[in-house]
Amino acid sequence: MSQKKRAASASLRRAVFAGALAACALGATAARAGNYDFAPAPQVDLNRIYRVERVTGEMGACQYGLKEGSVGVTLCYGPGEGGGAQTPGDYRLVTSRHEREGGVFRINDRTGEMSICYVFNEKVVCTPQAR
Template identity: 55%
Template sequence: MPAARLLAPFALLLVAVPAAAEEFAFLAAPHHDLNRVFRVNRETGEVGACQYAVKDGSVGVTLCFPAGEGAGAQEAGAYDLVATNHAKEAGVYRVDRRSGAMSVCYVLGEQTVCTPPAR
């Protein structure tokens, strides 16, 4: 019985870890010739993107584009990412499943940007 009391706090940690795994959603851009993946914070709506780049003499690098204009934190919501079926589309939609608002997000220069939300 004393061992069970000692392990109880660690059991709570194991239960909390899966909840944190749902904080972000990820989606590849639908463009067939682009190796870019977008991420959205499900609660805040902040969007970013990363892609692989070749670097001579190494295994390559991961280039990440932080949130820029319109891609920062929004009003609290239930955000997700949705891609179109357009084979040459480099951006994705950020959708708020609570309000129905949508923005188009894409990489511009060295930042991820999003259009103003609309319904």
């Protein structure tokens, strides 16, 4: 094999290797690309889903609502007292097994702190974080 062909072959191998590395990095980023965690309220007769922004801990919730003459509406609630952005962390939601509980636990996996969050006066409010 001539030196020119060997150089072209080596260049091609480097390009393929670089492309494979980029694809792996992109795949890893896409696997963790979701900025939110979601959990349903454990209450069995409530169709509410909560969400938490994973880094800031900001809360929100949405549920289905009836609207005459239509298929219905999505009712969403923004953050209220204690439900806004917190100290940056690694937040997620956990539901209790209590079938009449309308709220969810906001957990900070970095600190072990948690609070309970629920809809009150059309806002998602949360108790102070504690351990």
